[in-house]
Amino acid sequence: MDIDKVLEGMTLEEKADMLGGSDFWHLSGVERLGVPAIMTTDGPHGLRKQAGATDHLGLSASVPATCFPTASALASSFDRALLEKVGTILGNECQAEDVGILLGPGLNIKRSPLCGRNFEYMSEDPYLAGELGAAYVKGLQSKGIGCSAKHYAANNQETKRMSADSVLDERTLREIYLPAFEKVVKEGKAKTLMCSYNKINGAYAAVNKKLLDDILRGEWGFDGFVMTDWGAAKDPVEGVKAGLDLKMPGSGNKDAALKIVAAVESGELDIAVLDASVKRILEVIDFYLANRDAGAVYDRAEDHLKAQSAAEECAILLKNDGAVLPLAKDAKVAFIGEYAKKPRFQGGGSSHINASFVDNAVEAAGDLNITFAQGYDDTKDLPDESIITEAVKVASEADAAVLFIGLPERRESEGFDRKDLDIPASHNALVEAVLAVQPKTVVVLHNGSSIALPWADKAPAILEMYLGGEGVGKAAVSLLFGDANPSGKIAETFPKRVEDNPSYLNFPGFGDTVEYREGIYVGYRYYDAKKSEVLFPFGHGLSYTQFEYSDLAVSASEINDSESLKVTAKIKNVGSVAGKETVQLYVGRTSAGIPRPIKELKGFEKIALEPGEEGIVEFTLDKRSFAYYNTVINDWHVETGDYSIQIGASSRDIKLEANVKVISQTFIPVVFHSYSTLGEIMKSPKGMSVIGPVLQALAATFGGDQPGTAEAIGVGAELMQAMVQDMPLSTLSDFGAMPKEALNAILAQLNG
Numbered sequence: 001m002d003i004d005k006v007l008e009g010m011t012l013e014e015k016a017d018m019l020g021g022s023d024f025w026h027l028s029g030v031e032r033l034g035v036p037a038i039m040t041t042d043g044p045h046g047l048r049k050q051a052g053a054t055d056h057l058g059l060s061a062s063v064p065a066t067c068f069p070t071a072s073a074l075a076s077s078f079d080r081a082l083l084e085k086v087g088t089i090l091g092n093e094c095q096a097e098d099v100g101i102l103l104g105p106g107l108n109i110k111r112s113p114l115c116g117r118n119f120e121y122m123s124e125d126p127y128l129a130g131e132l133g134a135a136y137v138k139g140l141q142s143k144g145i146g147c148s149a150k151h152y153a154a155n156n157q158e159t160k161r162m163s164a165d166s167v168l169d170e171r172t173l174r175e176i177y178l179p180a181f182e183k184v185v186k187e188g189k190a191k192t193l194m195c196s197y198n199k200i201n202g203a204y205a206a207v208n209k210k211l212l213d214d215i216l217r218g219e220w221g222f223d224g225f226v227m228t229d230w231g232a233a234k235d236p237v238e239g240v241k242a243g244l245d246l247k248m249p250g251s252g253n254k255d256a257a258l259k260i261v262a263a264v265e266s267g268e269l270d271i272a273v274l275d276a277s278v279k280r281i282l283e284v285i286d287f288y289l290a291n292r293d294a295g296a297v298y299d300r301a302e303d304h305l306k307a308q309s310a311a312e313e314c315a316i317l318l319k320n321d322g323a324v325l326p327l328a329k330d331a332k333v334a335f336i337g338e339y340a341k342k343p344r345f346q347g348g349g350s351s352h353i354n355a356s357f358v359d360n361a362v363e364a365a366g367d368l369n370i371t372f373a374q375g376y377d378d379t380k381d382l383p384d385e386s387i388i389t390e391a392v393k394v395a396s397e398a399d400a401a402v403l404f405i406g407l408p409e410r411r412e413s414e415g416f417d418r419k420d421l422d423i424p425a426s427h428n429a430l431v432e433a434v435l436a437v438q439p440k441t442v443v444v445l446h447n448g449s450s451i452a453l454p455w456a457d458k459a460p461a462i463l464e465m466y467l468g469g470e471g472v473g474k475a476a477v478s479l480l481f482g483d484a485n486p487s488g489k490i491a492e493t494f495p496k497r498v499e500d501n502p503s504y505l506n507f508p509g510f511g512d513t514v515e516y517r518e519g520i521y522v523g524y525r526y527y528d529a530k531k532s533e534v535l536f537p538f539g540h541g542l543s544y545t546q547f548e549y550s551d552l553a554v555s556a557s558e559i560n561d562s563e564s565l566k567v568t569a570k571i572k573n574v575g576s577v578a579g580k581e582t583v584q585l586y587v588g589r590t591s592a593g594i595p596r597p598i599k600e601l602k603g604f605e606k607i608a609l610e611p612g613e614e615g616i617v618e619f620t621l622d623k624r625s626f627a628y629y630n631t632v633i634n635d636w637h638v639e640t641g642d643y644s645i646q647i648g649a650s651s652r653d654i655k656l657e658a659n660v661k662v663i664s665q666t667f668i669p670v671v672f673h674s675y676s677t678l679g680e681i682m683k684s685p686k687g688m689s690v691i692g693p694v695l696q697a698l699a700a701t702f703g704g705d706q707p708g709t710a711e712a713i714g715v716g717a718e719l720m721q722a723m724v725q726d727m728p729l730s731t732l733s734d735f736g737a738m739p740k741e742a743l744n745a746i747l748a749q750l751n752g
Ligand code: BGC
Pocket: 042, 043, 055, 056, 057, 103, 150, 229, 230, 350
């Protein structure tokens, strides 16, 4: 398409129309100029293409499609290649269904485990969410399909999701809630972003100039278009001016377009601003048309197998005491729980897929020696004694029991938040009862987000499948019996109690506001700083084999912040079966001048090793790996100092550690004022050179009548120094030691 020519040929009304959808799922085209109205579809882990009645809550039917594991599971793979592959398969399915934009990935940070939509989001960690989000986007877009990374931004709860004002400080926004979006824009080259419903610091996302224009386009160089979440648009003219491009869905109502036309005609809206928006939309339409593969077919059976193998890669072995797993293939095993026949494999709401085949564990077990008991009635929360008695009988007659339990859909979904971390009492009662009779009890979990496991100490083995997609049943069986080896690591902390979570006192907010008072201390950043015990730490996950970590090497012991650092480590499979290990790299700065988390994830690599095999994992760290967001210079800044490079199997299992000194190349001016403390002033060499002699002179003056004081102030005896540390400069004149003018002269010298 000759985009400039099309733009030139469009009338003002056609341009204004293009800023809104033509119906629930389609953009507006311009038929007479050969621009088709391309289709968008949810997303993110499969296609929810609605051919008939439409809705944004997953209520009406959609065409059959492959359901992949949801984001909490996908993220647990810690595997960029897998995310890229899933993106590519979805891209092909989009081509086959003539869908030009898939609405995903979901990049919001799991601020609280209670967010009802956490199953659709990747992680509590922005680096991990960004890396995996960018990989998914690359895969999807490699097929000519635009992504719509969502929901931009600070949309971390479902309570009042359409109206709440997320109030957070600049550093928290930059360090925690924006980096995943930044990564999919800069590295993933995302074609579109979806702005969220909520307000961010007082302005709705759809009219938030700071987020849309200043940061997204100005700072990150985003050249795609921004669409609203469904129904999130506010004033259309204010929206375009703020950097919004497309209002979704369309309804046939022309009000918004008419307002845009009127604003251009009255001179309120510059036509160049409208043209820029239209051009961005045309570019994405053209991207789809230029890569259109009308002959694309997707093989449902083949994609189903890929969904199954993705579920195997994502599962996390949380516990395996006494190597209960894998189970022997000739053992008599009781599969207990409704989820063994009817797994919970996806989340509720707009991401709901019409999956035509869903595997279940009982069928997948085929010829294995399996017995079954219902275990609980999943429509009820309270235990039913007769169902449990039957389960206990079946469990005690077998060599081992596998309990398929978790969180029912009524307890977690888009549209509402969870009230607690609990699973139904009926599931917990089943576990307790079976544990009392069967020492070889394995618990298989189906849930979209972290949950409380009150019996975790007693259960020897726990396998977390999350919402593993349509292949979850077969995947569970191959993992349970050792045909596949678990290699996932949880991408979120499982706290011991919901009260331990850093957002607990401020979730979901009060009135129309939710204040992110925990700041940058989200997830493990908080639990580590507080040295709190957790149920399972971020990054945790076991394997049927064991890995040995050694030979950590860093390319330099000192670098400038403009240089990169190479880090390598040797990993050896010292067990007896093949397996994969996700090696995590955290950067720590414990003696920072400004508050920093104890450590932060800055690299991860997954390595596959045969028994006895060893391999090297390699990481490259750059300025951003050591930086925090400095609100004086409004940029990333590295404090000069020592950093620890920690290599581990989880955030709480650090195996190797090295130090590196990083020297900042940026000078940050410090402005002193009369309430700067003497301690703060004396910390800088210049401050010391100005204030030192003044204090010495004063000390000498007072010294005559107050023995010891002169020495103390003048030469810095410890006690005196500690006492003056927190005195503001103004005390010198407030206490009458010098006139105000002299103090002002000192300030001028300090800031000169
Ligand atoms: C959801 C989006 C979704 C859209 C369309 C909204 O309610 O928040 O994630 O893409 O509906 O279904």
